[in-house]
Amino acid sequence: MRRKIHLVLASWLAAVALPASASAAGAGPLPAIALAKAEARSGAADKAAAVAPQRMVKSLTLLQMGDIHGHLVPRAHLRSDGNGEKRGGLARMYTRIAGIRATHPNTLLFNTGDTIQGSAEALYTKGQALVDVLDHFRIDGYAPGNWDYVYGLERFVELFGNGRWGGVAANVYYDEAVHPEKAGQTLLPPYRIKYVNGIKVGILGLSSERAINALGPWVTKGIKFADDGAELPGYIDLLRNKEKVDVLVLLSEFGLAKNVQFGEKYAGIDVILSSDMHEETPEPVVTRNGTLVVEAGQDGTRLGQIDLKLQGGKIIDRQFTFHTIDSTVEPTPQIRARIKSVRMAFLDGPFFRPHRNPFNGTVLKTPIDTVVGTADIGLHRSNFSNEDMPAAVEGTSSDFLADAFRDQAGADIGQIRGFRYGTHVAPGPIKLEDLYHYIPIGPQIAKISINGQTVKNMLEGSANGSFNPDIFAWTGGWLNGYSGLKFDLDVYAAAGQRVQNIRVFNRQSGQYEPLNPEGSYTFAGYWYAQNPTDVGGVRTSGPVLPVKGAKGEVLDGTAVVVNYLKTHTANPEPHRVRLLSPLPAPVYGNPEIQPLQGVPTAH
Template sequence: MTNNKLFRAVSATLAASLAVAALAPAAVAAPAMMDKKWENKPQMPKQQEKTMQLTLLQMGDIHGHLIPRAHLRSDGNGAQWGGLAYMYSKIQELRAKNPNTLLFNTGDTIQGSAEALYTKGQALVDVLDHFGIVGFAPGNWDYLYGAERFVELFGNGRWGGVAANVYYDPAVYPDKAGQTVLPPYRILNLNGLKIGLMGLSTERITLAPGPFATAGFIATSEGEEVPGIVDTLRNQEKVDLVIMVSEFGLAKNVQFGEKYAGIDVILSSDMHEETSREPVVTRNGTIVTEVGQDGTRLGQIDLDIRNGKIANWKYTFHTIDSSKIKPHPKIAALIKQKRREFVAGRGFKAHINPFNGMVLKTPIDTVVGKAEVPLYRANFSDENMPGAVEGTSHDFIADAFRDQAGADIGHMRGFRYGTHVAPGDIKLEDLYHYIAIGPQVAKTTITGQMLKDDLENNADGSFNPDTFKWTGGWQQALSGVKYDLDLYASKGNRVQNVQILNRTTGQWEALDAAKSYTYAGYWYDQAPKKVGALISSNPVTPVKGAKGEVLDGTAVVVNYLKTHTANPEQNRIRLLNPLPAPVYGNPEIQPLQGVSTAY
């Protein structure tokens, strides 16, 4: 069923079936009203002007990072950034300055680390439950552990979760057809100020890591629900402010702010972009912000509210630099407790991988190899190896998969999450920040044409000027492959001069569309024909251990590091033209308006 058909099918029953939190007792208007713009109805003159200084704090895209990590991009100096104990100290500092402070989490929280994976998110939840989060937009990776687990964690109103576009799949839950999994909105009351909080999750919930993991949920993809809910909040709930927490990513959220009047603030996640200099302000006056990844940044919007309206505002972008902020003792102690069973010491215990059944028997702070170059993927669009195109971390992992599978080509998906690893020791937990979703690694056989088509689709899905055609993530990483990329060329002609390394001769050869090549990448028992990005009709061979045991993707890389260092060849993708310049006053990683065909 297409998204539009799905939306029409559920809209008739949406108002009656949505479970709105106790803070929002009024019914939600059906999205059939979505074409109606909100309007402020005249109110009785007020005898005295009511003012409030309101502070909104935004965290997002934590991706399982409990402790600090190095920051190796050009805007850092290699210092340790992030860490939830340090972030909480900053949050409490800002709360002390203004008691009218609200904290929001904009998604992708309970995935991205060993602690998250092996506890199905519980380690992160137990820490963040102390933060006083009042609004949460679940990210696609927050649905990773399945429908039942998601409801168990967030179906109780935890963190004020809202998601207007995620529904129960009637094929799995016929008794819940048309119902959203979380409330589409909530009402927050703060000292007489009435705030409407609405939320969206990206439509890519079924891609993390695959539909098998989130069976039972479906999501619409165009934000069809937004105008109807804004209308409800403005004209029925009579709120003073509308805040949207959205995991649709900065590029799309800016478009929502441009298209739909009535949203005061959109707190955005998913793309890991940073509105580090200034928010994006749309033609409707909507303030849109995004705060990077891994808990390294915290956004602050100070609003001067007069008679329920924003009179003035100020934006501050904080770096969570552990050399300048002291960790909060209570949160630091809790994190230490949560990590105790994962790190070396008397408290360590084995854990079972929920996706592949492999048993974790090695403390995650064990050194498993050496990096000769910085490993990360986050460069801005005007720098060498822009993050949207390539990164050393992904190249290194693709090399490991290719080597350990004995394949012609190694593939690593173009995910945005990860971490930064400085030259020197690589710990097992670093690998889990890159390979956090329980894949195995397998080899199959593909044709040259399959590879070329996939690379073209990947480029279109990462840089299409219609951002609603993006498929999520960035360019995938490949080992044993290099090519030229002309993003200004027409679709089907962007990937040029593809070369394949001949494993026998050590020579680079032009890709032969008719030739067969062995290809290695992520693999799951639950999707046995899919290897990496491709579905193969040929036999699939998982990489096994010395005794035939199941190996998690991290274990495959550990085995590679026993005989290699992490020193990947760089610039495997040669950009023939620079990426477009940033459009909203902030450095960009992925061009926020895509790349238009020039010829």
């Protein structure tokens, strides 16, 4: 590109150089006709120099990784679209990225959030283990996910306030109630500009639209999240009409459902790279404004590639490739060595060392590659919406964990929040690190007493937050997982009427019995000492009984599950939720996990 422009300018200089040098040598002024010819040649060359770049076709490649959730190494893939082999692994992903860069030199790599949470290595280093590996990837732009704030404001700014990975977030502010001197100030720049191959690329960011409900407001104290995308019109106008970018890319952790709506509502965005919902788009969604919207699954198992061609500052062609990071991709030795280095202190061997949990103060004294139990069936929560036990409703992994909480707490009902993250565990040995992929945020497990009406309200709230036809009313995640409960779910019913025929397991009779709205039940779920009146999202004014160790010591949630596995295998009863009607069919041409337009109230 630059060489071609240079050659045009050289030709123009050659055309006028001789007359100019002759005049300087004292040959006298040029004759009028010669001057006219020189000016004509000069004007034609100048016009050619201006027109050539406009006719030239320029290429730009955008790569997307997102929702890594602490996964450094491959994990099993048990959903119907795989064969059970292991997928993911950052060393494999880097190989694919490097290969694309080698054949597509004008490439930008983007990370769309939820990166530094989701594993033991992430938890006990407060994200540093992931940062130490991904710093080698040369990431060009990054939109943080809600879980990237899980270690608090100070840690977030320490990691990303220095421009690491080109972080952008137009909707996350310092909370003026805590930091009045920074009122209206965003934690990260709202946008950045990149020049690639003569193309001016605007990179706009939307981070998470919500705090981290599972822990409570204490964990993101000092941070304020805006949740409706109201910042978009102003920044789109600025980037298009003042900055005059050729390509506008939105990195957004608002989730595929909302990001498609942004693409429909706001003209001027060329590409939206979406994260949060863990949806996959083998075929990109194209909105009525022409915006291309894609999302790349979870755990580093997928990589998105968009190849653009531009002419005269306009996109004239778009191609999308959806890469699977599987065993056909060889790991890059240097990245594999870096991963080995950061994991060394967590694995069995001479370099293992204890680690302190930043949330509950417990100390990790067991290598995470230790086998702690057995799975009789595959454990995961990832099925598509048209499959048996769709992930938005239920999964074997959440059923198993809820069973462990209920058993170890001696409760009537066990619950785990409806997280979209997690991992897949094949039938066979369960390692401690598998449990940390499920429980990576340092909770304790506690028991409280609640009445039957509270149970009903809790179930309805979870269903409404997952299937509301107003996607901006979603609470982030899927239906909570339960043990000791069975119920029917009519996703098409009105709010407050979706959950029906609720039955509770009676430990004395060994039978499921109808829920008594006025009855008293014990309930076990996540608990944090920093948020002492909340258990599993249920507020209480009564006694809270955390599950303790044999000597009265504090137990991390993973240790509670390890204790359960000492006397049980992971073989949870499925189909605790009976769907009265199938979930809505996919609407954008790809299989869906959570219905991307919510569920309409049909009756």
